[in-house]
Amino acid sequence: MLLIGENINIMSNIIGPALRERNPKPIQELAEAEAETGVDYLDLNIGPARRAGDELMEWVVKTVQEVTNLPLSLDTTNPVAMEAGLKMHKGRALINSISLTRMEEELPLVEKYDADMIGLLWGREGMPRDAAERGIIAVELAYSANEMGIPNENIWFDPIVTPAVNVDTNQVIPCLEFMSMLQDIAPGCKSTAGLSNISNGTPTHLRPYLNQTYLMMLMKYGIHSAIVDAFDSELIKIAKGEKPELVALVHRVMDGEKPDLSSLSEEEVKYVKTVRVLTGESLYSHSWLEL
Ligand code: THG
DSSP: OEEEEEEEETSSSHHHHHHHTHHHHHHHHHHHHHHHHHEEEEEEEEEEEETTHHHHHHHHHHHHHHTOOEEEEEEEOOOHHHHHHHHHOOSOOEEEEEEETTTHHHHHHHHTTTEEEEEEOOBTTTEEEEEEEHHHHHHHHHHHHHTEEEEEGGEEOOOOEEETTTTTOOOHHHHHHHHHHHHOOOOOOOEOOOOOGTTSSSSSGGHHHHHHHHHHHHHTTTEEEEEEEEEOOHHHHHTTOOOOOHHHHHHHHTTTTOOOOSOOHHHHHHHOOOOOOHHTTOOOOOOTTTT
16 A cells, blocks of 8 residues: 655644744755655645745645655645646656635645645535545546546545544544545455544554554555554564454444453554444543553
């Protein structure tokens, strides 16, 4: 599967000021460090970039491509900034992301620059509530893209992962269900998911367990790519197929198997407990691994 490193984003305490000051050094250092981890794309998230967004995106694409040959995933809601970045980009870019609410301006850019696109499954009435609503949005987005000449193969659907701690609006299972339906409703379309979203609001040292476990759960349905913390080395190993036994254990638990915890290693027990939290079988609390 393909990995998109998420670390260059305007919300970061180091990258935010560097972007505003047009200071290349911290951005280039982070880009090189991310590239060394083995990710396949670097996401450049410059936010809404309402003021001089075009000049900023053009500058950051050029700055990052000076130090790495990796293709970039360009993330901004400003279509003028997006086009400036695409013009500067060498190779085939990934547009992150396109949704029904802005597609009239965004889809022509996919076609014009022969890019791949992340289709964000955000509806006209906001966040979809289940897998079926995601399916309806996906079909409409794919249809509109196809009409512009964009083939399914260039569309990567993102079901929008929500934090596991949000009990009321938890979309952990619906996102998995969507992945299992995708090839039936939009054959040939690809998929992605922002893994770090799931652990938003949880203690920093425990975030990797949630992110890694959810990745293994998504792998059961053949997820094509994921947006990840490039510095989570265990997660990279899982994605690269270096943890087949752990992945198989997670899939067995998803299928309802109740392994004898005393026969498992301490690490394996943590992943089993995390699957149970993510499926809703156990309630989330910050101490879920100790219970
Ligand atoms: N889907 C798509 N794009 C996305 C997301 C998605 N882009 C943004 C986001 N989700 C993925 N990117 C991040 C980037 C950083 C963090 C989470 C997701 C993050 N950062 C740390 C924090 O906020 O605590 C620390 C950041 C730092 O200081 O460096 O959690 O779902 N298509």
